[in-house]
Amino acid sequence: MYCFVNGLKLEVTKATLNINDLAILRGYGIFDFFRTVDNKPLFLEDHLDRFYNSSKIAHLPISFSKSEVIEQVNSLLTANKLPISGIRMVLTGGYSEDGYSVGKPNLIITQGPITFPAEELYTNGVKLITHNFLRELPEVKTVNYMTGIWLKSKIKEEKAFDALYVNNGQVLELTRSNIFIITKEGKIITPQKNILKGVTRKKVLEMAASHYDIEEREISIDELLQAKEAFLTGTTKKVLPITAVDNQKIGDGKPGPISRQLLEMFNQFEKEYMDK
């Protein structure tokens, strides 16, 4: 499999960074991740916008223009012949003289296979556990997943699908996904602040706007537990129903009709995007 490191195409097995990179020494870096379908990137412009925005907030200049990055992505699509894939762009803090100062950022672009949630998870919905946590620089897609990865053993123990971050009683986001609830009145609500704004979240909001009442605002954990339906969104998860949180059922404990409809709408939306 080929990748790009600072504009050079090479085999992943030969792609390295010096140990003085600030991602290795201090976990300092940002990234973004998108899917390809039929060898074509999905929502690439949204992911690029977010990637360049993250780089700005993190004070990590990218020494390639968006069109140069797109060229590198296309070159991987040709070289790797992996039509259904995930493409990751990582921008690290660069080589640091003193182990704490930002250097010239290193840009890595990789492509790899992806797995989707099993069909039965869409049929039965998924269970979450909650964890008190507010991501640092929440609006930036940093490489810092210390808490998310640390929680993996707990998630497995509790036979859950993922963890939901809660801060001061407010529902925020999952380790790598956004959350939505549907109230008894049929209103669709998703948190607005202190979260990473996912591209799938954005597309669902756009799609749903013409069919439903939508609110972006704070959601308390009580409101989630009393919701009629809940679902999560993410690049590889699309629209996945949530049916239990900390062993309490959401709604009747089964995926609801609106979540199901939104998944269908999303799949249709993706198809239309691809056919354009």
Next chain:
Amino acid sequence: MYCFVNGLKLEVTKATLNINDLAILRGYGIFDFFRTVDNKPLFLEDHLDRFYNSSKIAHLPISFSKSEVIEQVNSLLTANKLPISGIRMVLTGGYSEDGYSVGKPNLIITQGPITFPAEELYTNGVKLITHNFLRELPEVKTVNYMTGIWLKSKIKEEKAFDALYVNNGQVLELTRSNIFIITKEGKIITPQKNILKGVTRKKVLEMAASHYDIEEREISIDELLQAKEAFLTGTTKKVLPITAVDNQKIGDGKPGPISRQLLEMFNQFEKEYMDK
């Protein structure tokens, strides 16, 4: 300069990790850092204890025993001929198949020059700014310094020395140091929970115990602002007086006698440790 990567000694310029390491992809790793004085490690056993403890909590097994790590450290001391230095042990999440699962951790040991705070900072004390933040896994020395490094430009703007993390009105720690206050009654207090317990912090507590009343407990930001003296501790900072926080003076705005005495005691303690 030589370093060790997974037990192999090599030139730092040739020391690399593959881009699939979980430190690069997800900022997942732990580390520790100690000084050498006259080519001899300072408080090595404390740093090793903490490093192995961090590795345990982070679910990252170290495939070298403590005595093997000490052998590698000694080998660097001989090869690099840098009697006054900082030695860093980094343990990363290892090469990840899926970009999220922990692999076999990579162990890196590097040695480099260190700089101490200028003498005038000990004479005049330093100014801090506060920042609302609770480090994730605070008792673990993770590689995650996203917030600390991100704050650097703000610290510079405010002409401060460092940032003090405050959570729910409670003073916690600095980006890379611990904090102590001295009350009007001459009691020495330092936070006990939600912090990384520094080795210098531990040594100061041990030294001070026979001369002063000591408490490890929560400190509110108000209590800090009303303290008679305050100081910070760290491996390269030793005992450094804090004389202002968010532009409010601590005590009379000058380093106090107890902070000064503790620095002298620490220097003496370090000397005795080295002469042993």
